[in-house]
Amino acid sequence: MYRIYFFIGLILFLYLTSCLDDVAHDNPIDPDNKNQGLQLKGKVQTLYAPVAPIPNAVLSIQQLNKNIFSAPDGTFEFNNLEPGNYVILCSAPGYNTDSIEINLGSHSNINFNLDGLPYFERISLSTHHITRFFPVDDFFNITLEAKVNDTDGVSDIHKVFFEIPEFSASDTLPASLIAGEFRMTLSVSDLPVNTIHSLIGRAFFLSVMDDAGIIVKSGEQFLTRIIDETPIVTFPQNLTTVAADTINFEWQVVRLPFWFTHTIEIYQINFGLLSFVTEINNIGATETSYIFANNLPNGDYVWILIVEDEFGNTSSSKEGTFNVSK
Numbered sequence: 001m002y003r004i005y006f007f008i009g010l011i012l013f014l015y016l017t018s019c020l021d022d023v024a025h026d027n028p029i030d031p032d033n034k035n036q037g038l039q040l041k042g043k044v045q046t047l048y049a050p051v052a053p054i055p056n057a058v059l060s061i062q063q064l065n066k067n068i069f070s071a072p073d074g075t076f077e078f079n080n081l082e083p084g085n086y087v088i089l090c091s092a093p094g095y096n097t098d099s100i101e102i103n104l105g106s107h108s109n110i111n112f113n114l115d116g117l118p119y120f121e122r123i124s125l126s127t128h129h130i131t132r133f134f135p136v137d138d139f140f141n142i143t144l145e146a147k148v149n150d151t152d153g154v155s156d157i158h159k160v161f162f163e164i165p166e167f168s169a170s171d172t173l174p175a176s177l178i179a180g181e182f183r184m185t186l187s188v189s190d191l192p193v194n195t196i197h198s199l200i201g202r203a204f205f206l207s208v209m210d211d212a213g214i215i216v217k218s219g220e221q222f223l224t225r226i227i228d229e230t231p232i233v234t235f236p237q238n239l240t241t242v243a244a245d246t247i248n249f250e251w252q253v254v255r256l257p258f259w260f261t262h263t264i265e266i267y268q269i270n271f272g273l274l275s276f277v278t279e280i281n282n283i284g285a286t287e288t289s290y291i292f293a294n295n296l297p298n299g300d301y302v303w304i305l306i307v308e309d310e311f312g313n314t315s316s317s318k319e320g321t322f323n324v325s326k
Helices: 002-021
Strands: 038-046 058-061 066-069 075-081 084-091 098-104 108-114 118-130 139-150 157-164 169-173 181-187 205-210 215-217 233-235 246-251 260-270 273-283 289-293 299-309 314-316 320-324
Touching: 038 084, 038 098, 058 075, 066 075, 084 108, 098 108, 118 205, 118 215, 139 157, 139 205, 169 181, 233 299, 246 299, 260 289, 273 289
Parallel strands: 038 108, 118 314
Antiparallel strands: 038 075, 058 066, 058 084, 084 098, 118 139, 139 181, 157 169, 157 205, 205 215, 233 246, 246 289, 260 273, 260 299, 299 314, 299 320
16 A cells, blocks of 8 residues: 555656646746846946045936945946846936946946036125225125035036126136135126126026036025225324324224124335235224234335125225334
């Protein structure tokens, strides 16, 4: 009887085994699948030398709505892909998005070299009201300043420029001696307006371009204020000879409906030209005088009083003059 059961079991086993051999192994993760799909792998890294990996970049296959992330060393890998045409997108914070189209017919490798985006660290628009004995007309100008950087480094910055769309005005800001800083001063003659006041409430835009031609544009920027009132200096004036040890600078009280401080600028007169000597800043709004230790060499001097609000807008006095003779 035992032999009969044994032979029956053996026959069933062989039958089932032959049936299992006929089962389709179409599942991509089935180890018996003779065609598990194609592999697409590669690396995400920076554009410029020294090339560095970019981790956590998002890689997407549009046709499959499939996303993966690059590893800490920048590598990535798509598996079990069918042959065909694919568009792979690659994006990472601080970098320009890139894409590659590939006709996948076998296991393949592709690499992404992403261009780091430029960005603004600081933008400043300020107005400046200047009064002078000559010429007698008051002078107004605007200063545009931008501090920019780039994910690839500040050396990748190509240029910074501004636009005022409402007036179809634009120009490039010159670079300063400090890397990444750009500055431009504009007067009425530089713009299609009759007065600086007409620019209040008008949108300015600043843009920064890197060497690869990628442009990042700022949001709307506006002038905050024009200070029409000007301070008036009272002493010293008219080349008055000042005390040998101290100078007591004096001016009329300035009444403005907003926060501000005073600044004193001192220039020496050399053969009719002004040479900057020093400035004293952060003098309180309620002050009408300032005692300055007179350590200036003999000569003739000009001093100017400036009021400045919290946004960097300024208004300056007409010149006062004094003489130092020790």
